[in-house]
Amino acid sequence: MNLPARSCDYKGHGGLCCTQVVQFGVTIGNETVLENVNLHIHCGELTAIIGPNGAGKSTLLKALIGLLPHSGALHYLNAKNNRSGHPLFGYVPQDFSFDRDSPVSVLDFMVACHYRFPVWFHVTKSIQKRIEKSLHEVDADHLLHKKLGVLSGGELQRVLLALALDPVPNILLLDEPVNGVDQSGTTLFYQLVSNLRKQYDLSILLVSHDLDNIEQIADRVILLNKTILLNDTPANVFSSQEYRSAFSLKDTVSA
Amino acid sequence: MIIELWYRFISVLPFDWAQPGQFFFMKNALLAVLIISPLFSILSTMVVAKRMSFFSDALGHSAFTGIAIGILLGWVKPVLLAVAFSILFAFVITLVGQKTKQSKDTLIGVFSSIAVSLGILLSTWGGKSFSKLNQYLIGDILSITSADLNSLFFILLFVLILWWVLYNPLLVVSVNADFAISRGIRSIWIEFFFSALLAITVTLTISWIGLLVINSMLVLPAAASRNIVLNTRQYHRWAYIISVISGITGLLVSYYLGSSTGATIVLLQGVLFLITYLFRRR
Numbered sequence: 239m240n241l242p243a244r245s246c247d248y249k250g251h252g253g254l255c256c257t258q259v260v261q262f263g264v265t266i267g268n269e270t271v272l273e274n275v276n277l278h279i280h281c282g283e284l285t286a287i288i289g290p291n292g293a294g295k296s297t298l299l300k301a302l303i304g305l306l307p308h309s310g311a312l313h314y315l316n317a318k319n320n321r322s323g324h325p326l327f328g329y330v331p332q333d334f335s336f337d338r339d340s341p342v343s344v345l346d347f348m349v350a351c352h353y354r355f356p357v358w359f360h361v362t363k364s365i366q367k368r369i370e371k372s373l374h375e376v377d378a379d380h381l382l383h384k385k386l387g388v389l390s391g392g393e394l395q396r397v398l399l400a401l402a403l404d405p406v407p408n409i410l411l412l413d414e415p416v417n418g419v420d421q422s423g424t425t426l427f428y429q430l431v432s433n434l435r436k437q438y439d440l441s442i443l444l445v446s447h448d449l450d451n452i453e454q455i456a457d458r459v460i461l462l463n464k465t466i467l468l469n470d471t472p473a474n475v476f477s478s479q480e481y482r483s484a485f486s487l488k489d490t491v492s493a
Numbered sequence: 494m495i496i497e498l499w500y501r502f503i504s505v506l507p508f509d510w511a512q513p514g515q516f517f518f519m520k521n522a523l524l525a526v527l528i529i530s531p532l533f534s535i536l537s538t539m540v541v542a543k544r545m546s547f548f549s550d551a552l553g554h555s556a557f558t559g560i561a562i563g564i565l566l567g568w569v570k571p572v573l574l575a576v577a578f579s580i581l582f583a584f585v586i587t588l589v590g591q592k593t594k595q596s597k598d599t600l601i602g603v604f605s606s607i608a609v610s611l612g613i614l615l616s617t618w619g620g621k622s623f624s625k626l627n628q629y630l631i632g633d634i635l636s637i638t639s640a641d642l643n644s645l646f647f648i649l650l651f652v653l654i655l656w657w658v659l660y661n662p663l664l665v666v667s668v669n670a671d672f673a674i675s676r677g678i679r680s681i682w683i684e685f686f687f688s689a690l691l692a693i694t695v696t697l698t699i700s701w702i703g704l705l706v707i708n709s710m711l712v713l714p715a716a717a718s719r720n721i722v723l724n725t726r727q728y729h730r731w732a733y734i735i736s737v738i739s740g741i742t743g744l745l746v747s748y749y750l751g752s753s754t755g756a757t758i759v760l761l762q763g764v765l766f767l768i769t770y771l772f773r774r775r
Contacts, residue, residue, distance in 0.1 A: 303675050329675045336668045340542050343724040347668060350661040351676055358535075358660055358729045385723050386668070401676075 255281045255316050257325045257409055257441065262310035264294070264301050271297045274465045275310070279409060284435060284442040286456035286472070288449070290484055293463040295445040296332055299411045302443075303327045314408060325409050328402030332413035332445070334394065338387030344397055345369055345382050351401055368404075376400045376430055392416075392423025396430070403434065409441045410434075416448055424448070428455060449476070496639045499524055510748070518635045519748060525637045525645060525701065526740040526758075529710070532649045534736035535656055536694060537715035538728055539687060542667045547598060548586065549691055550708040551605035555582035556696035557629055557704055558612030564625070565615050572697065579696045582608065583688035591681055632703020634744070634754045641701065648697055655690060663687055664725065706755035710736075713762035720766070720773035735765050 262275035272294040279285055287295050301308040314325035348369045349357045355365070373379050376396040381389065389397065395415050402410060412431070416424040428451055435442055446452055452459060452472060459475040461468040467480050475481055503511050503520055510516035540549050559578030563571025586604060590597045617623055628636075637645075662683050666673040670680045695707055702710065718731035743758030750757070 305671065305674055331669075331672055331675065334669055334672060337542065337544070339719070340668065341719050341722045341724060341728040342542075342664065342668060346664065346725040350664040354658070354661055356657050356660045357664065358538075358725050359657070360726070383724070 255314070255408070258311075258313045258315065259302070260311045260313065262298070262301060262308055262312075264297050264306055264308045266297075266306075270464065272301070272308075272464060275462075277460070277466065277469070279441050279443060281408070281441050282435070282439045283457045284432075284444060284455055285458045285460060286452040287443065287445045287460045287462050288447070288452065288475075289462035289467075290486075293484075295462055296413050298462065299329070299413050299443065299445060302409075302411065303329050326405065326407045328407030328410045330395065330398045330402050330410075330412045330415050332417060334398060336386065340385075340387060342386050343382075344373070344378075344384050344386060344389070347386055348372065348397070348401060352404065372400045372404045373397070375403060375434070377426070390420075390423065392419040392427060395419060395423075395427060399427075399430070403438075406438050407440070409443060412442065412444045412446075414445055414447065416446070416451075424451070431455070496524075496642065508745075518637075519744075521637050521639060521642060522634045522744055522754065523741070524642055525634055526744050527737070528642070528645045528649050529698065529702070530737040530740045531733055532645075532652055532694065532698075533710045534714040534718075534732040535729060536652065536691060537711050537713070537736075538718070538732050539663065539667060539715075540691070540711050541715035541719060543687075545691075546708065546712045547601050548688070549695065549711045551586070551601045551608070552579050552583065552688075552692050552695045553699060553704045553707050554605045554609040554612075555579045556692070556699050557626070558608040558615075559696065560629055560699075561612035561616040561626060565618075572700070575696045575699075576693055579692035580689050583692040584685060587681070587685045587688050628703075629699055630704050631753065632699065632701055632706060632755050634701050637701050644697065645701075648694060652690060652694060655686070659683065659686060703755050706759050709759040709762065710755075713759065713766055714739075717762065717766040717769045720769035723774065735762065735769075739765055 257279045259275060259277040259279070262272060262277075263270070264272040275298065287298065289295050297306060300306045302312065312324060314323060345361060345366065346357050349361055349365055352368070353365055355362070370379065370382060373382060376399050378393065378396045378400060381393055381397060386394070386397075399415070416427055419427065431442065432455055434440060444452070444456065453476065456472050458469060459472045460466055461475055461478075461481055461484055463484050467484060468475050468478060470478075500513065500517070500520055503523065504513050505511075510519045540546055556575045556579045559575030560571045562578065563574035566574070568574060582604065586597075586601060589600055593600070613623070616626055662673065662678045663686075665676065665678055666680045666683045670684070673680045673683070691711075695711070699707055714732040714736040715728070717735045718728055722728045722731055739758050739761035743761045744754055746752075746761075747754040747757035
């Protein structure tokens with residue numbers, strides 16, 4: 239796809255601001271994991287990234303936020319098509335592994351992420367208020383004093399989502415957010431995400447294998463395998479030949 | 494001055510050694526325990542959380558090597574060289590641990606063995622006796638002087654200030670380093686800062702506490718505390734309480750038993766660990 243390099247307009251669609259990913263590439267050791275990735279992400283749009291295992295989906299997100307070195311450029315354009323540097327990302331990682339025995343409460347962890355005032359010494363009333371508000375946004379008020387290690391998969395994802403939403407980012411990156419989360423947790427999570435998206439006019443980049451839900455909530459679907467193979471509406475992507483061959487499908491399967 | 498005030502203050506205690514004008518080593522040791530307890534208990538919370546007990550053990554070994562080299566070079570204060578040596582050691586382990594896929598555990602084992610055998614080789618070269626290094630192995634808190642107490646106090650102050658300023662990012666890194674990076678925290682610097690802090694503390698206190706006991710004091714208070722707490726504030730508070738109770742009791746018990754103070758303190762910490770383990774909370 240050829241997209242104009244310095245403008246957010248395309249097909250009269252999308253919001254007034256956008257993020258441009260230009261000629262992104264990631265090489266790890268001698269292996270090219272991603273190349274020639276060009277992408278426009280518009281404000282308020284939910285873009286889902288799908289692709290087989292090892293296609294570079296998580297790598298793309300990590301490169302975007304600077305966890306991995308990459309080639310190419312990243313621009314954020316505001317409503318007047320002025321470049322205003324990098325977008326502010328919120329990131330919910332795929333594998334948030336940690337020591338579940340560690341005596342760290344949700345409050346401790348969130349305070350440590352946001353403030354410099356030492357959490358081992360004291361948490362002030364006003365700091366706690368802000369954390370409570372932040373948890374309220376993701377329907378997780380009751381988790382405040384729980385130990386991180388006792389949270390269920392879905393609860394942990396909501397806490398990470400609350401962290402990713404404060405400060406409100408330009409783009410929210412969700413890397414397989416419902417992996418290992420049960421059915422009710424999954425439904426709750428997607429409801430939450432679509433509410434927040436309306437509320438804040440968020441751009442969301444979602445990596446997922448959960449094709450049923452993607453069809454429901456995504457505006458666009460990107461089929462990725464080392465580079466972008468398709469970037470289209472969910473219906474068009476799921477009915478395409480490229481989609482079938484990327485997942486080596488003979489008939490329909492939801493991964 | 495301050496130390497005189499301490500001697501006077503302590504003379505109200507109903508112990509024979511607490512009476513004015515005598516047993517200064519015991520009074521010094523008690524003050525030392527009161528300074529060491531908070532120092533080691535706060536560091537131990539992170540040693541346990543980051544599963545670094547093997548690393549802190551290795552730091553003790555590298556400090557020992559630094560001291561051996563310092564003595565060999567005829568330095569009056571070999572401990573200065575030891576501080577430099579163990580900071581270097583901490584830096585190399587942190588850096589190499591980031592760059593390779595080797596398990597950190599193995600790396601530490603390799604470096605620690607090299608360090609300690611180098612230390613022993615250098616200090617015994619030409620048939621010299623090893624005995625002058627014994628104090629670093631066993632340590633003797635009763636040998637602490639009022640000048641040592643001053644330095645100990647400044648170490649505590651230094652660690653507390655850094656703990657105040659840098660604890661929050663350190664906590665995020667300890668939970669998940671990649672996540673910390675994604676939130677703009679420079680994980681590797683934070684890791685290095687903590688390793689260096691540990692290196693400095695271990696090296697400077699090793700001659701009073703001893704290589705064999707120091708690592709226990711960096712693990713047991715937090716390990717015991719963690720059994721019964723649910724958040725960071727309780728974690729610090731209980732690690733401190735356990736550390737100070739076992740410190741004071743250990744010193745007194747060792748005085749009347751005539752046993753090694755360090756070992757007595759650690760044994761008490763071990764007992765407190767078992768007790769908290771029985772009452773652990775999930």
